Amino acid sequence: MQDLLKRYLAGNCTPEECAQVELWYELLESKKAAVNEEDLEEDLIEVRTRLVKSLRKERRPFRYPAVAAAAAVLITISIGTYFYVNYRSSGNPPETNKLLSNAADIAPxxxxxxxxxxxxxxxxxxxxxxxxxxxxxxxxxxxxxxxxxxxxxxxxxxxxxxxxxxxxxxxxxxxxxxxxxxxxxxxxxxxxxxxxxxxxxxxHERLVELKGEAYFEVAKDASRPFKVLSKGQVVEVLGTHFNVSSYDDDPSVKTTLAEGTVKIVETDRYRNVVLEPGQQATLDSGSRLSVAQVDVSDAIAWKNGKLNFNQSDIYAVARQLSRWYNIDVVFKGKAANVRLSGEVYRNTNASKVLEILSFYNLNCRIETDNGVKRIVIE
Structure with a gap:
């Protein structure tokens, strides 16, 4: 099914295959309407909106424009929503529900x-x-x-x-x-x-020191610049909105500008860059500073109550889960080389997030050992 959906999004389906995907979409819509769950509706709308926006490559026209987003739903992290609809409609839970029900859930x-x-x-x-x-x-x-x-x-x-x-x-x-x-x-x-x-x-200045991640909306004061000191860099502003992620266990520091202007000074070699809105500066472990255009909403999703994965490797996802759910994440064997994209609300219990990840062919579960819970991915 996933191969078919990927071909559909790429515009490489035969007419018969296109008809099959479009029929699937119609069934999905009818089942979604039957469930009529408010939170499910919000999830589907959110995912569809983001995915339609991301389909920038020119492809042949689809019979139903929304079908492309619905197809991508199964390929991105929101795939779990589709199976949730089927489960609520048919009463037959997917296998991952059985897997995750063996241990107590983890609250957000x-x-x-x-x-x-x-x-x-x-x-x-x-x-x-x-x-x-x-x-x-x-x-x-x-x-x-x-x-x-x-x-x-x-x-x-x-x-x-x-x-x-x-x-x-x-x-x-x-x-x-x-x-x-x-x-x-x-x-x-x-x-x-x-x-x-x-x-x-x-x-004469407003200086703060950050460990971890924070989003700033800085009050304007031209006489007193606002400076954020984090791992290997200083962010200098007068009044602006920006996000800094500088966790010790992340391989780089990322500064994302939403509004205004900031200057980032790399403290080892004193190189600096000036960001414009929509840009992200990355300072890697080798003190290399680079700038790229990004979707700001991805970087500040956490501030808006969401866990966001944008082509994230499984280890980056695991670090997010560990921090938010206050639990250790353990890998057994070599984790799949998979990139995850999508969003899920941060008020979701861990079991639902793991259920979604399981549809990427990842074996995810919650284990309890001597009363201590942990997430296992293999």
Whole structure:
């Protein structure tokens, strides 16, 4: 079936094969309508929209334009949605359901983080009630119910400006949090990440240090540039929106610009590049800095509540799963040389994601050993 769908997308099908695919599409649509699941509908629309947009190569016209997207659904990560429709309609689950039902499921990540104040005090934010939770210099720190931390300036007598204090927000694996800094800049912190920042009104620059991944919406202040120090580079901005991914276990640091302009300085050789919106800079382990045009929505999908795979190798996918689901991923034998593309919502349990991956001929399962869960891929 997958070979047929690939030929259809490439425009290499015979008339009989085209008719077969188009008949399949009509059946899929009728079954989807019968299921009438709101979340399923959203998944199909999202996948179809992204796939239609990605079909840029000129091909012969299809009888139904949406058929191309539906065909690609089975080839990309959203293939699991198709089998989910068949399962709900027929009552016959695919084999992967049997495989994954042998162990307890793994819930997705949530809004959890730890705040470290300047004096070393650590506050577990998920244990705190909403409202004011601490002071930092002339700022009061507030936590709200949506996983957000906000610094609000209070009346100051000026004494705090002499000695700026440093705060740090850290998310564990399986955590995420949002932060509004004293200058009004907003930060979305991904799982297994840490942001360290100074609280000061008089500093000539706004310097933060990032480990892991974060999306920034920087408040404009021409007199005080905003700098992000991460693994081997410094990102310099005045006011803009961008994403930095600098996990220690990733082979490169990626900086993606959504709006405005940023300059990236490579700290070993002091080379720099200036990005325009839609560009991504990659700093590899050999300190080589390169720039490419990308789809920004792929890079910031996590901030919008999605796990995104765009021609990602299985090891990159495994790292995402490990961080978000707070679980180790183990490979047994040599993993298939497969590239995965597509998106799935981050509020999905791990078993559903693994069920989808299994349709790439990957043997995926959840194991429990002495009470400790792990994902196994072989």
């Amino acid at each position: 990540g949530r809004n959890i983080a730890t705040l470290q104040l300047g004096d070393g005090t650590e506050i577990a934010l998920d244990d705190q009630s909403n409202g004011a939770i601490a002071k930092a210099g002339s700022n009061t720190i507030y936590k709200n119910a949506n996983g957000q931390l906000t610094y609000v300036a209070t009346e100051s007598k000026g004494e705090e400006t002499e000695n700026p204090v440093s705060n740090s927000l850290k998310t564990p694996r399986g955590g995420q949090f949002q932060l509004t800094l004293p200058d009004g800049s907003k930060v979305w912190l991904n799982a297994a990440s840490q942001l360290t920042y100074k609280i000061s009104k008089t500093s």
